[in-house]
Amino acid sequence: MTSEIFAFPSLQEFIVILGMLAATYSTRLIGWLVLRNRPVSPTTQRVLDAAPGCVMISIVAPAFMTTNVVTLVTLAATVLVAFRVNLAWTILFAVGFNALLQTFL
Secondary structure (H helix, E strand, O other), rough: OOOOOOOOOOOHHHHHHHEEEEEHHHHHHHHHHHHOOOOOOOOHHHHHHHHHHHHHHHHHHHOOOOHHHHHHHHHHHHHHOOOOOOOHHHHHHHHHHHHHHHHHH
8 A cells, every 4th residue: 555645736726826826926026017117105015015915815715714623723723823923933833733633633
């Protein structure tokens, strides 16, 4: 019996990944192309800085539409942790906590 640790994505998954990549990258690229020769106000700069984060939230948001208790507990705990630590630690916590819950529940 062999178990695969890594599997290539299906064509549909690959297209979705490319779509997310295009959406995330285009927010920066379009903003840069439109505003590259213009002075930018601090408010506009804050909007441009927030755009990639908004795209990432749209990727994670569907996880909130689940009835899986492990996922909901992980999301709630991650939101609380996100108020205390930086993004890298938040991601590490979310992955580790979810793995722990998936293993023992």
